[in-house]
Amino acid sequence: MKASTEMSRRHFLRLGANALAALATLEILGASLLFLKPRSMEGEFGGMVKAGPTDSFPPGSITEFPDGRFFLIRAKDGGFLAVYRRCTHLGCAVSWEPAANEFVCPCHGSHFDFYGDVQNPPAPRALDAFAVHIEEGDVWVDTSRPQSRDEFKSDQLVYA
Ligand code: FES
Structure with missing residues (x-):
């Protein structure tokens, strides 16, 4: 019974870590896309x-x-x-x-x-x-x- 609880806690922690890693990856991807976005859009200053x-x-x-x-x-x-x-x-x-x-x-x-x-x-x-x-x-x-x-x-x- 105790082993099962330990496993589910480990499983839960691993899931949380994976979710955090995925979130960090998304943030980095988003920041990269913003950086790559053209600095000016048509109709605005700079374009x-x-x-x-x-x-x-x-x-x-x-x-x-x-x-x-x-x-x-x-x-x-x-x-x-x-x-x-x-x-x-x-x-x-x-x-x-x-x-x-x-x-x-x-x-x-x-x-x-x-x-x-x-x-x-x-x-x-x-x-x-x-x-x-x-x-x-x-x-x-x-x-x-x-x-x-x-x-x-x-x-x-x-x-x-
Ligand atoms: S006179 Fe225009 S910035 Fe000094």
């Missing part, structure tokens, strides 16, 4: 973001995309430019101030004009840009790689 139809952005407008961390600029001549909201001084998020017609950094007072050019230092250069693609009437912004630029040049604008 391709569909801004919308070209017609929805009037010439001379600036539209913020908080999830994409960029502003979409549409110049008066219809050209598009996407700028990263990250200040080129120390990285604070700039905001667009329509009344002043400029981007303002809250941290150390840098100002940038409509195209992201520095108007007031300490920012050392224009806001970084993201590649813009226009496909079948929609504006897409590739937020995977900010492009450093010293200043705005008209060839940075993209046309439909």
